[in-house]
Amino acid sequence: MVGRIPLVLLACGSFNPITHQHMRLFELARDHLHQTGCYCQLLYCRRYKVIEGIVSPVSDEYGKKGLVSATHRVAMSRLALETSNWIGVDPWESKQQHWSETVEVLRHHYNRLLNPDHLKGSVQDTRVNKTGQDKQDMNSYPGSPQLKLLCGADFLETFKIPKLWREEHIVEVVGKFGLVCVSRGLTDTHRFIHESDTLTRHRHNIHLVREWIQNEISATEIRRALRRGQSVRYLLPDSVIEYIKQHDLYTAESELQNAGDILQPLKTNTE
């Protein structure tokens, strides 16, 4: 695998709960990066090797309506990812006392990856076990791995919501790190990028992946189905469904959690 750039994908989100759709994003992104390399105009365009995937559930301080406790969301993600040999969950973000901005999470993981021996992570960190054998691979590559944010098209579009993002953070996310954005409607995504000067400037660092399966397994819909006693089988792993049943998560009450509160990022950026 000479010449391939090692790459780690980081997905931030509520994961409330994690679904097959979330995990599909990783698989699609990896396939795309492995097969197509980068479509940029640079002469020294090389292919990537995706060595790790990180699911980073947001902390409870995010304040989103219907968000159940981080402990559960991390546990469910862990169950869901049991059968994956490269994607793991990292509870660091969820354990922070305050809501972390996306750039903070990116910076944290980037620093961790630069010094793999320095920051080993907690015992609960499943990620360490998964990349144990890959650590050798990582060291054999020139330079440290790149870290990119994995997201859906809807995430990209949050860049245009007033007060949600600071301009310098958008620049850091797309400029310094980079995005791998999975989307069904690439035309719309292309247009969105085109209409933003910042995004256009960093166009080469935004990898668009087409989702060829029409899959709209939104966690919101799943929570709704659960509230109504409807089946969500085959939309998420059985182990996660079992967990939800055991802990009686996602009821009418849980959906009211944080109702009426303002989302933390909006609070932070208006201060």
Place this chain on the structure above:
Amino acid sequence: MEADTRTEVVLLACGSFNPITNMHMRLFELARDHLHETGKYKVVKGIISPVGDGYQKKGLIEAYHRVAMAVLASESSNWVKVDPWESEQEEWVETAKVVRHHHEELLMSGQCKDEADHVKKGKKRKLRASEGGVSEKLLNTAVPELKLLCGADLLETFGTPNLWKEEDIAEIVGKYGLVCVTRSGSDAQRFIYQSDLLWKHKKNIHLVNEWITNDISATRIRRALRRAQSVKYLLPEPVLDYIQSHNLYSPDSEEKNADVILAPLQKHANLSKFSAVRFEECFCPLLNSNMPADYNGTWNMVSNDNFEGYMQALGIDFATRKIAKMLKPQKVIEQKGDFFHVQTLSSFRNYNAEFTVGVEFNEETKGLDNRKCKTLVTWDNDRLVCVQKGEKNNRGWIHWIEGDQLFLELSCEDQVCKQVYKKAD
């Protein structure tokens, strides 16, 4: 304790299951939830019935594997099971026959429990079916009702001529019942409304709305597997393991049955004379290029490029497109001066067009997309150029002859279909 007066239901899903996916399993879950929410039904069993190899669909791998994968997928389910009966039959079995078979099985298993008691109830049930719903609530029979579980695409195939026997449709929706899971409930409702037969039995057609779109097409999954792309989380994990360990779904497996016509079409449409024939392209130009264009004669299709795109632009439904794509029609042209009579013959549909060059006429594309156009055919040197003015933009066709070949370009919107025919001997 209150007696459960709900009608027991068994759901039967027929299909290729090539391979079985999470979406297939979802259909059962959605259907069960829906029926339970009506308060009138209790779904007691789900049956997955993979089609036999005799179906001869392109890319259909051996039934043995498809059954094994379905078993793996349903292992963790306590109510959905696989029944390999259909897959074990040598010849393709019509859906109505499969439903009948399972219905008989249910009757027999009911009879085994208590011979006398259940024969009586069986008789009562037959009486109920023939009288069309007499006092259903009074009879809580021991034999559950069998219903066919499907997606909207199957419902729409009822509208395709020669694919279903009228009496089979009547039996399935009349005697048994349909549970149809669809994203576009209003389209399905309209389809039922537009069919007298379906409308008559609409109480027996349960439309289930699929709010969480989950369009995991098995065709795309096979494509992804051929290209070594990931399909993890789209199928149950044990199915994925099975596919990987048996190395299923290669470019070779997709070519299986590529030249063969689907069994149901062979049966009903008497396609036997076409089924074994493959038209090879041959180029043998005639030398009489000085004669004026003479379109008279019988012309057999040699090639057909982008017919799919053209049909889609016309809004022709999926099932019809699938069938039409496989046909090799004949053009029979009678030309007397400027008067033309063009017949397009196939075992699926025949289309007749009569026109005088230079004279606009009202054309109704009956049997194609069923639209009305103001059509005008004119000469462009030796070419026949046709403009079909109507609902669709850029609609028309061009005919011309080169040697013993007849060319036809069909256009609709931005799609162009290029066909080549060779003069019959």
